[in-house]
Amino acid sequence: MDFIKKIRERAKASQKTIVLPEGSDERVISAAEIIAREKIAKVVVLAEKENLEASSKLESLGVQILNPKTSPKSEEYANLLYELRKNKGMTLDKARELVEDPIWYGVLMVKNGDVDGMVGGAITATSDIFRPAFQIVKTAPGISVVSSAFMMIVPNCELGSAGHILFADCAINPNPDSEQLASIAISTANTWKSLMEDEPRIAMLSFSTKGSAQNELVDKVVEATKILKQQAPDLLADGELQADAALVPQVAKLKAPDSQVAGRANVLIFPDLNAGNIGYKLVQRLAKATAIGPISQGLAAPINDLSRGCNADDIVNVVAITCLQATQ
Numbered sequence: 001m002d003f004i005k006k007i008r009e010r011a012k013a014s015q016k017t018i019v020l021p022e023g024s025d026e027r028v029i030s031a032a033e034i035i036a037r038e039k040i041a042k043v044v045v046l047a048e049k050e051n052l053e054a055s056s057k058l059e060s061l062g063v064q065i066l067n068p069k070t071s072p073k074s075e076e077y078a079n080l081l082y083e084l085r086k087n088k089g090m091t092l093d094k095a096r097e098l099v100e101d102p103i104w105y106g107v108l109m110v111k112n113g114d115v116d117g118m119v120g121g122a123i124t125a126t127s128d129i130f131r132p133a134f135q136i137v138k139t140a141p142g143i144s145v146v147s148s149a150f151m152m153i154v155p156n157c158e159l160g161s162a163g164h165i166l167f168a169d170c171a172i173n174p175n176p177d178s179e180q181l182a183s184i185a186i187s188t189a190n191t192w193k194s195l196m197e198d199e200p201r202i203a204m205l206s207f208s209t210k211g212s213a214q215n216e217l218v219d220k221v222v223e224a225t226k227i228l229k230q231q232a233p234d235l236l237a238d239g240e241l242q243a244d245a246a247l248v249p250q251v252a253k254l255k256a257p258d259s260q261v262a263g264r265a266n267v268l269i270f271p272d273l274n275a276g277n278i279g280y281k282l283v284q285r286l287a288k289a290t291a292i293g294p295i296s297q298g299l300a301a302p303i304n305d306l307s308r309g310c311n312a313d314d315i316v317n318v319v320a321i322t323c324l325q326a327t328q
């Protein structure tokens with residue numbers, strides 16, 4: 001069974017409830033319909049029912065439609081937000097205002113246990129999805145930095161694990177330091193283990209392979225690799241590696257002949273968000289890869305972002321992964 005079928009089947013078996021806060025977007029509505037028809041998850045859509053053409057069809061499929069502006073839960077959520085953030089300057093009035101915003105309302109639904117997860121970002125910038133998530137659900141125990149990964153599925157490609165490669169961080173941390181990069185690598189290895197059957201093989205990417213270039217940008221990755229190996233000695237990880245040395249066996253033989261990861265990496269850790277975000281979009285658009293994500297890593301409850309360039313199928317796939325995160 002292929003990867004997408006498998007995650008959708010696993011989600012189906014878990015029967016979680018996921019809120020989609022961006023009910024004004026047609027792709028979100030199409031995704032809600034697919035999810036409900038295929039019984040991948042129970043869905044709550046946040047929208048103004050009277051302005052939603054598809055409302056009767058969605059409701060007949062079991063999709064719940066809620067308007068944060070008229071919801072009976074609004075006052076309860078405003079109080080919850082106020083209690084969680086009053087020591088950071090939140091007032092009750094400000095909390096009441098924020099609760100009317102579907103993204104904040106959706107995150108509060110997750111925090112309150114009314115749904116198992118949220119997927120948004122089809123029309124909302126990444127920072128506006130993660131800021132409320134960080135402030136309200138916060139990080140999972142033992143996690144210092146929340147990050148994200150994209151599962152890239154490259155057609156007709158044998159590199160990685162039969163064309164499946166996790167890229168991180170492509171959405172959250174603009175310029176992680178060495179400690180943070182090591183932590184992102186460990187989180188991404190865990191994401192790989194939760195989705196794939198084979199072992200993660202982690203490449204810490206740079207524009208240098210094993211000392212071929214000297215620069216402080218390279219030093220950051222060398223240091224991150226050292227920390228990663230100290231903190232997670234059981235993981236198969238190596239760096240610093242260029243992308244070709246990480247992925248292509250013939251290049252690895254030349255550039256890093258003694259590496260256990262070079263030439264067979266299936267997890268790529270990018271040195272910063274410029275590289276990660278540009279890198280995933282190039283592979284998605286030029287190699288026509290399916291890009292599933294960004295899959296958040298290290299939040300205390302599953303809240304996931306989307307690219308504003310996503311289609312309905314991309315949303316369904318991220319919802320399926322959100323259901324799997326909710327079972328962990």
Ligand SMILES: CC(C)(COP(=O)(O)OP(=O)(O)OC[C@H]1O[C@@H](n2cnc3c(N)ncnc32)[C@H](O)[C@@H]1OP(=O)(O)O)[C@@H](O)C(=O)NCCC(=O)NCCS
Pocket residue numbers: 088126127128130131134135139144145146147170171172173174277
């Ligand atoms: C995600 C992002 C919004 C966080 O920004 P920020 O300015 O640090 O946010 P805030 O200062 O409002 O911090 C909010 C909370 O999140 C926490 N936080 C921020 N980044 C965090 C991270 N990576 N992991 C865990 N917690 C984090 C802060 O500690 C703070 O906690 P507190 O208020 O309870 O003390 C920011 O890193 C960002 O914009 N990243 C780039 C997103 C982007 O544009 N991606 C490109 C397209 S995908």
Ligand SMILES: CC(=O)OP(=O)(O)O
Pocket residue numbers: 121124125126170171277294306307308309
């Ligand atoms: C993940 C990402 O790059 O999101 P967007 O395309 O919406 O900026």
